[in-house]
Amino acid sequence: MGAFFSFIFFFILVILFIGLILVLTVFNKVRDAFRQLKGQTPEQDNNTHINGNVVIDRRDPSQVNKKIIPKDEGEYVDFEEEKSNNE
Numbered sequence: 001m002g003a004f005f006s007f008i009f010f011f012i013l014v015i016l017f018i019g020l021i022l023v024l025t026v027f028n029k030v031r032d033a034f035r036q037l038k039g040q041t042p043e044q045d046n047n048t049h050i051n052g053n054v055v056i057d058r059r060d061p062s063q064v065n066k067k068i069i070p071k072d073e074g075e076y077v078d079f080e081e082e083k084s085n086n087e
Helices: 002-040
Strands: 048-049 055-058
Touching: none
Parallel strands: none
Antiparallel strands: 048 055
């Protein structure tokens, strides 16, 4: 009877080992695919091409998404709807 339980225990260990190898293989393939995909996409940099000119943004990343024009600059213009000739 002890030999039977030893066989079952050994069989379960083999199944777990094969499952672990399969999971690690899939994980490595997915990781390699993401690395390859990341290598194919252009890195986002602070250089922007506008009309053939290169604009280099030298602000630190915390300032990039903030407004450039201060609130006290500019003027308010009332919106006036155009009247069409059909009216």
